[in-house]
Amino acid sequence: MEHFSALPIFVTVVECGSFSLAGQKLRISKSAVSKRITQLEQNLGIQLLHRTTRSLSLTEAGTRYYDYVRPAVLLAQEGLDAISELQQAPQGHLRIAVPMVFGRLYIAPLIPEFLRRYPKIQLQMQMDDKTTDLIAGGFDLAIRIGDLPDSSLIARKIAPCLSVICASPSYLAQHGLPATPSALTQHNCLFYSYFQDGVEWTFLSPQGTTRIQPNGNYQVNNSDAIHQATLDGLGIANLPHFMVEADLQTGRLQALLTDHPLPEHGVYAVYPQRKYLPTKVSVLIEFLMEKLAKRLRK
Numbered sequence: 001m002e003h004f005s006a007l008p009i010f011v012t013v014v015e016c017g018s019f020s021l022a023g024q025k026l027r028i029s030k031s032a033v034s035k036r037i038t039q040l041e042q043n044l045g046i047q048l049l050h051r052t053t054r055s056l057s058l059t060e061a062g063t064r065y066y067d068y069v070r071p072a073v074l075l076a077q078e079g080l081d082a083i084s085e086l087q088q089a090p091q092g093h094l095r096i097a098v099p100m101v102f103g104r105l106y107i108a109p110l111i112p113e114f115l116r117r118y119p120k121i122q123l124q125m126q127m128d129d130k131t132t133d134l135i136a137g138g139f140d141l142a143i144r145i146g147d148l149p150d151s152s153l154i155a156r157k158i159a160p161c162l163s164v165i166c167a168s169p170s171y172l173a174q175h176g177l178p179a180t181p182s183a184l185t186q187h188n189c190l191f192y193s194y195f196q197d198g199v200e201w202t203f204l205s206p207q208g209t210t211r212i213q214p215n216g217n218y219q220v221n222n223s224d225a226i227h228q229a230t231l232d233g234l235g236i237a238n239l240p241h242f243m244v245e246a247d248l249q250t251g252r253l254q255a256l257l258t259d260h261p262l263p264e265h266g267v268y269a270v271y272p273q274r275k276y277l278p279t280k281v282s283v284l285i286e287f288l289m290e291k292l293a294k295r296l297r298k
Contacts, residue, residue, distance in 0.1 A: 006040040009033055010048065011073045014066050016136050018056060025138030027093070078276055090280040091120035097132040097142040098125060101223045101243060102267070106292060107143065114287050121280050129221060134272055140281050143288075145240070146265045152273055156285060159267040159292040162241040165201070166253040170233035178236070181210045181260050188235035189214030193221040201238050203260040210260065214238070238262070242296060267292065 013022040023030045048062035181203040203210040230237040247253040
């Protein structure tokens with residue numbers, strides 16, 4: 001039936017909540033999305049969506065229709081994923097989301113080699129420190145660091161991630177060296193707004209676990225900015241080892257409280273739950289594990 005081809009578009013519009021976001025996910029124009037939904041409604045003889053200048057919402061008929069057609073669309077996608085395993089080479093569009101700094105330092109430099117190895121893949125990478133909604137954003141895969149919240153997503157650890165408490169020699173010369181985690185409460189601690197563990201810094205020792213709430217005059221949602229402020233002597237920071245490794249080696253930064261290590265976290269590949277994982281996704285995960293697992297183990 002003619003309207004069947006519009007079902008994935010309808011489901012995407014509902015999941016994304018707008019024509020423009022659905023168009024981005026489907027790689028078609030906003031006007032094309034709107035036209036297909038209008039045609040679908042005309043073919044069915046009933047309105048599926050309430051439209052305003054600011055939002056979309058399902059009508060009663062739209063809600064019933066969505067409940068029936070969404071499983072069919074997902075099943076059709078699983079069929080495509082299943083037969084992708086029979087392709088001689090991984091191919092197709094691959095959309096991924098990665099953290100800004102980690103993506104710049106570790107993922108982006110690997111992409112040319114990955115695409116030379118799999119030339120039939122077209123990769124689109126979004127670099128953003130915000131936790132991305134994979135479904136609404138149309139992402140096949142995201143890279144996330146730290147403790148992961150419970151969700152319906154599948155997570156696969158691809159590498160360890162160690163963190164370090166550090167400061168510049170100039171800051172320590174002026175303010176002194178903290179001898180214990182609790183002494184950090186007397187220091188200016190620089191805080192990363194998107195820190196996965198929340199507002200506490202956790203320390204481990206043979207005596208047990210210590211948690212402190214850092215206080216300071218600077219919070220920012222970009223770890224590059226925290227890194228630079230630490231180098232400039234503004235305060236003490238909790239930063240990933242991969243970001244400050246060179247600074248620790250050259251003495252631009254000094255590791256603190258090394259007898260109270262921070263918990264080891266992980267670098268994870270996360271993706272929507274599905275019966276068959278597309279080959280283009282699985283080869284990227286394997287590639288990243290191959291390249292990053294040993295490099296990040298310090």
